Amino acid sequence: MLHYFRFHHIGYAVKDISKASKLYLDAGWMMTDIVLDQTQNTYISFLTREGMPKIEFVAPVNDNSPIVMTLKKSGNSIYHICYAVDDINKAIQDLKHMHFVPLFKPVPSVAMDDKLICYLYNPLVGLIEVVEEK
Numbered sequence: 001m002l003h004y005f006r007f008h009h010i011g012y013a014v015k016d017i018s019k020a021s022k023l024y025l026d027a028g029w030m031m032t033d034i035v036l037d038q039t040q041n042t043y044i045s046f047l048t049r050e051g052m053p054k055i056e057f058v059a060p061v062n063d064n065s066p067i068v069m070t071l072k073k074s075g076n077s078i079y080h081i082c083y084a085v086d087d088i089n090k091a092i093q094d095l096k097h098m099h100f101v102p103l104f105k106p107v108p109s110v111a112m113d114d115k116l117i118c119y120l121y122n123p124l125v126g127l128i129e130v131v132e133e134k
Contacts, residue, residue: 005083009054013070013079017057041065044111080127088132
């Protein structure tokens, strides 16, 4: 992505975090607690293993969760790449010039210590997320 973006994680849409994470845990990955993100109406957990990219599992709380449509269309699947930025508002403005559309204004993410996040969409590359990490 942009020269000042830093890779943060790969986002997976999953129906059930406990079931989906078993394969990774059996392979030596570590998992954070599963947290409820009421703003996004999802459950979220991160998986890590030294030398590997961080993985985020996102599961729906109920049928009103925004991740439900992704799961209906693609099943359990990768659905976004997240990049860390120092200034989320600058990143959003720069991405708008590249024809990305923000899906909402930046909001704090309980799964990422209340750091601001925003999802943006461009039909040429799909969905990305930016997280403000100074």
